[in-house]
Amino acid sequence: MEAAGHGGFGRVLILVFCVAGIWSSYITQGVLQETLSTKRFGPEGKRFEHLAFLNLAQNVVCLFWSLIMLTVWPSRRGSSGGGAPWWSYWSASVTNTIGPAMGIEALKYISYPAQVLAKSSKMIPVMLMGALVYGINYTIPEYICTFLVAGGVSAFALSKTSSKTISKLAHPNAPLGYGLCFLNLAFDGFTNATQDSIKAKYPKTSAWEIMLGMNLWGTIYNVVCMFGWPQASGYEAVRFCQEHPEAAWDILMYCLCGAVGQNFIFLTISRFGSLANTTITTTRKFVSIVVSSLLSGNPLSPKQWGSVIMVFSGLSYQIFLKWRKTQRKQKMKT
Numbered sequence: 001m002e003a004a005g006h007g008g009f010g011r012v013l014i015l016v017f018c019v020a021g022i023w024s025s026y027i028t029q030g031v032l033q034e035t036l037s038t039k040r041f042g043p044e045g046k047r048f049e050h051l052a053f054l055n056l057a058q059n060v061v062c063l064f065w066s067l068i069m070l071t072v073w074p075s076r077r078g079s080s081g082g083g084a085p086w087w088s089y090w091s092a093s094v095t096n097t098i099g100p101a102m103g104i105e106a107l108k109y110i111s112y113p114a115q116v117l118a119k120s121s122k123m124i125p126v127m128l129m130g131a132l133v134y135g136i137n138y139t140i141p142e143y144i145c146t147f148l149v150a151g152g153v154s155a156f157a158l159s160k161t162s163s164k165t166i167s168k169l170a171h172p173n174a175p176l177g178y179g180l181c182f183l184n185l186a187f188d189g190f191t192n193a194t195q196d197s198i199k200a201k202y203p204k205t206s207a208w209e210i211m212l213g214m215n216l217w218g219t220i221y222n223v224v225c226m227f228g229w230p231q232a233s234g235y236e237a238v239r240f241c242q243e244h245p246e247a248a249w250d251i252l253m254y255c256l257c258g259a260v261g262q263n264f265i266f267l268t269i270s271r272f273g274s275l276a277n278t279t280i281t282t283t284r285k286f287v288s289i290v291v292s293s294l295l296s297g298n299p300l301s302p303k304q305w306g307s308v309i310m311v312f313s314g315l316s317y318q319i320f321l322k323w324r325k326t327q328r329k330q331k332m333k334t
Contacts, residue, residue, distance in 0.1 A: 015276070018268040023284050025261030030112065030288045031295060032254040037107035038169065041244040048247050050237035051104040054254060055097060056222035061255035062262065063215040069208045069263075083209050084202035086216065092194035093217030097225075099187030102180040108169060109177030113289040113300065117156050117311050118181035120285055121149045122188070123318065141321055148314025156307035207266045282315045 036048050106115055127138060127146055166172050195214075199205060226234025241248035268277045289308055293300050300308065 011271075014267075014271060018264050018272070019280050021264035022261060022268065022280050023287060025257045025264060026281075026284055027288050027291055029254055029257035029261065030116070030292065032250050032257065033104070033107065034112040034292060036247070036250055036254065037104075037112075039250075041240075041247050046240070046244070048237075048240060048244075050233045050240065051107065052101045052222075053226060053234060053237035054104055054251060055100050056219065056226050056234070057251050058100075058255045058258050059097075059215045059218035059222055061252075062211060062259050063219055065259040065262075066208050066212040066215060070206075070212065073208075083205045084198045084213065086213055088198055088202075089210075089213035089217050092191045092198070093214055093221060095187040095194075096191045096214055097218050097221045099184045099191065102187070103184040106177045106180035106184070108171050109173040109180070111169070112292045113304075113308070114156060114174075114177070115181055116285050116289055116292075117153050117308065118178050119185060120282075120311055120315060121153050121182075122185050124150055124185075141317070145314045145318040145321070148317070149311050152307045152310030152312075152314065155310065156304055159301060159303045159307065207269075211262065279319050282312070282319065286312050 033054070036054070037051060038047075040047060103115065103119065106118075110118075123146055127142070131138065195210060198210070223234075226232055226237070241251065265277055265281075268280060286308070289300075
């Protein structure tokens, strides 16, 4: 009994460690992302307009990170010949390159809290595609979740944004910003489905190998897009960083936060399952909105907070439904 107690306490400590790691990594990354999209650098007050460059930088850092992890822990590799071939990631990497670029570009037009809420509505396009294309019948509780999330995002989009927040945006255009967010969700859906397909086809593929394959192709695509011709924006982004080292430092920290965050996500999934990871990342998004509101000095209005609570009520209910479904499956097995 005592050993079991110590084992249970150990699992709790690991879970707390994972929660702290995911929250601190991605909340910090969110703050840096918002800073890079709104901050003015140097005495001229120039903005860093080349936000797509963040995706290339993130790919490069995560590529080297995955190589290091596979070298340090070679036992994490799949058995010889059992892992997915490197070329199998090319299609998922296309959407994984375009999707995040659209999400980052959206920050030119809408605030960071608005983007977080819009990207939290991932279930909406999934359910629409499932019902319209595949004829899937969803339960009433699932529709309630979708209604809460969709209603909250819509209410937030229609609520009045403060003039101070608007002045921080490079080119305020809310419809375009939300449109880019939903396109980001659609591409993310394809990426996730393709990764699941690769994992099912090559079950011995490790998480680090998937990270390596995805970021290898992502680096190739982004290098071509950012440096493929003499006037490409990548050269301007590099020049901006040379002139404003502070921006280069923010970009490096942004990328390291993403790489560290992925490590904690992999640890959480391997030890506690995907449901626990979903719960942690969902609550992290809510905390991100609170932190962003406090740090930016632009508090949300009561109506906007009502929209935020509405969205996360729907997400929390969805997590509860998944948990209950998992419990039922376990009971049927026993």
